[in-house]
Amino acid sequence: MCARRVEIVGGGPAGLYAARLLKLNRPDWQVTVHERMQAHADTFGFGVVLTGSTLDNLEAADPESAAGIRSAGHAGHALRLHRGVEQIMLHGARNLAIGRHALLEVLGAHARAAGVRVRTGEHVDSVTLDADVVIAADGVRSATREKLAGDLGGDLQMGRGLYLWCGAPFALTDSVFAPVRTEHGLFVAHAYPYSPERSTFLIETDEATWRGAGMETSASATPAGDSDAASLRYLERAFRAELGGCALLGNRSRWSRFATVHLDRWYHGNTVLIGDAAHTAHYTLGSGTKLALEDAIALTGNLLATEDVSTAFAEYERNRRPAVDRFQQLAARSQRWWESFGSRAHRPLPVLATGFMTRAGNLDLDRLAGNSPDLVRSALEAYRGEPVAELPADVAAWVFEQPWVHRTLDLATRIVQDPEILGEHTELDWSDPDPWSHEARAVLDAVRANPGGVVRLRGADHGAQGRIDLAERIRLELQRPVLVELPRSARDGAAAALLCGRCDLVRFTD
Ligand SMILES: Cc1cc2nc3c(=O)[nH]c(=O)nc-3n(C[C@H](O)[C@H](O)[C@H](O)COP(=O)(O)OP(=O)(O)OC[C@H]3O[C@@H](n4cnc5c(N)ncnc54)[C@H](O)[C@@H]3O)c2cc1C
CATH class of the missing domain: 3.30.9.20 (D-Amino Acid Oxidase; Chain A, domain 2)
Incomplete structure (x- = not known):
């Protein structure tokens, strides 16, 4: 393959890492990063978290820079939910936290060591760059994305909080x-x-x-x-x-709403977008830097594998879409949980903590019980209203098997086979992911207009999580018991939902 000229706009994690990986593998290519800041120290923000699996991926892609990141980071702390005088410990993950400035120093030094030209203090316009490949790693406010909006499609959603x-x-x-x-x-x-x-x-x-x-x-x-x-x-x-009485530090710290970027296409002509320029995931999932670095790994792998730039871009997008979509979905659910936190902040701490751990839908109760047995046992006790001597072998099955009593209804388990046993109830359809939308308000109004009885939420299989989240809103705002209908594939989410008070009953529709 002949030598290429690659121009990268943005010296954030995505741009610096992509540059390093390209130049490391193709020293004959000319790779330049243009960063508008004068120095890495000028960057915004403070520390970010990288998970153990992200570190494993970095290790596989480039052990040298991964070692640099590890040694500049801070590892091994546990999680703690703290409310007034109460607190609860959660399992310590294999996470590593690192200052954004330190991360950029490490990535910048390794990019330069590989022979990349890192030109700071240069605000460039990607559209005017003369190169075989332009990598737009210019962040969430990407000017490249704006300029190519007609070709890339997509949208930008601003958070409520x-x-x-x-x-x-x-x-x-x-x-x-x-x-x-x-x-x-x-x-x-x-x-x-x-x-x-x-x-x-x-x-x-x-x-x-x-x-x-x-x-x-x-x-x-x-x-x-x-x-x-x-x-x-x-x-x-x-x-x-x-x-502890210390001051809070600011670093261009101003109130913001999180911007979620979705694009229909991540490339156009000789320009490809990576990292926050292409997609963002709410910070409460702690995965934006991860996605940016993993984009760099995937894109550089594809650029190194084929002569044809459009084929490389198409492969990059095909490979990365599923993981990015999944993280964006998890992050969106986590974002909605935190943006509505005030409505459930009063819950018993073990229930709140279990809700926090299962909020995005990627951690089931059995895995949580393996990591944090005391937490799950306390949550089971709050759910049953009496001591639980030992953690059950199948936590989800135990949760389903508990009885439920409400007014004249006395059910042996939380799984309803035949909704007729509910007697007169309010039946509504919901398949949207966002229970805080304008449309959801209309559903709440409909529930209010039908006082008394259980609310039964039905809908498409793909909308199971959104139904669970709307059920929680109905319980919290209207104090009405809710049955959620869902497919068996949502069994884990259903068990967590019952335990954390998101719904009262479930019905499997298949
Ligand atoms: C509050 C908050 C907390 C976060 N916490 C975490 C966390 O714990 N874990 C995690 O994984 N992620 C976290 N993130 C997300 C993470 O910060 C981003 O996903 C990540 O920085 C994306 O990297 P990037 O290289 O794509 O973009 P950026 O880091 O934004 O880098 C883009 C760079 O491009 C430069 N630039 C822009 N335009 C131009 C131009 N025209 N010319 C030259 N340079 C230009 C900018 O100066 C910037 O340096 C958090 C985000 C926020 C907002």
Whole structure:
């Protein structure tokens, strides 16, 4: 294959890693990264988390830079859900946290060592670059994506909640999820250590709380590029216990709504998009950097395998779509869970923690019980209302087998075979993933208009998770018992839903 000229727009994780992998394998290619920041130290944000499986993938692609990432990272902390004086420990995953700045330093150094030209302080327009291949790794606000919008299709959805990415000048002992209520409403911190002297403090709230606390005003009064000092001081007071009296650090920290990017196509002509430019996944799943780095692995593999650039791009998209779609779906569900956190924040802590662990739908109860047996036993006790001496061998089956009593209904198990036993009930269809949409409000109005009785939610098989999530909303807002109909393939999600109070009864339709 003849030598190529590759121009990369954006020196974030995706761009630097793609450059390193290309140049490492084809030293004869000319690979240039253009980064508009003057230095990696100028980057936004604080620490990010990489999972054990991501690290394994990096190790397989390039052991040298993977070792650099490991040694610059901070590993081995447990998870803790913390609410006032209560707390619950969750299993410590194989996760590694690393400062964004440190990650870029490692990737930048390895790219340069491989012979990549990394040109900082260069804001370039991808459309004007003269190259065989242009890789647009220009992030969530990708100008390339905007310029090629007509060819790439897709959409951008803004989150309902608001987040502020701040830091703290010390290393927490664990990764902490801490809800705190002020006179204006609920704020939740997702905090974890990422170096011996730094922690990420990512704080979320809902729009009403944000406005009520005057943060809309302070956000609009903050000059571009600065941190919202008034919000930082407010949150310092709210999270005094978690911060141990320390100040919150800002790094261009301002309230934002998460932007979810979906594209119909990831390439056009000689330009291909990777990382956040092509797709984003809500940060509560901690997978945006993972996807960006894994895109770089896949794309470079395809570019190195074939002479024809369009074939390489098509293969890259074909290979990566399924994983990206799956992570985007998981992340969207996680996002909705966190954006509606206030409605379930009062639940018993083991139930809340089990709900947190199973929120995205990629962890079943048996696996959770294997990792966190005490947590699951406490959740089973809250569900049954009496002590549970030993964890059952099949947690899901145990959950289904528990009786359910409601007014005149006295059922031996949580699985309903024949809905006629419910007597008079309210039957509604729902197959949409988003239980907080405008359409969902109409369903809630319909439930309100039919007082009394169980609500029975039916619909297409693919909508099972959305039905479970709408059931939870109905239970929380209207205090009505809900039966969810779903296929047997959703058995794990159904068991978790029952245990975490998302629904009361299930019916398998196949
Ligand atoms: C609050 C928050 C928390 C997160 N936490 C995690 C986490 O724990 N784990 C995780 O895996 N992910 C996390 N992420 C996601 C992660 O930050 C992104 O997915 C990741 O940075 C994407 O990498 P990227 O290289 O595609 O884009 P970016 O990191 O955004 O890099 C793009 C680069 O392109 C440069 N650029 C843009 N336009 C131009 C131009 N025209 N010319 C030159 N340069 C340009 C920018 O300056 C930037 O350096 C989080 C995101 C947020 C918002």
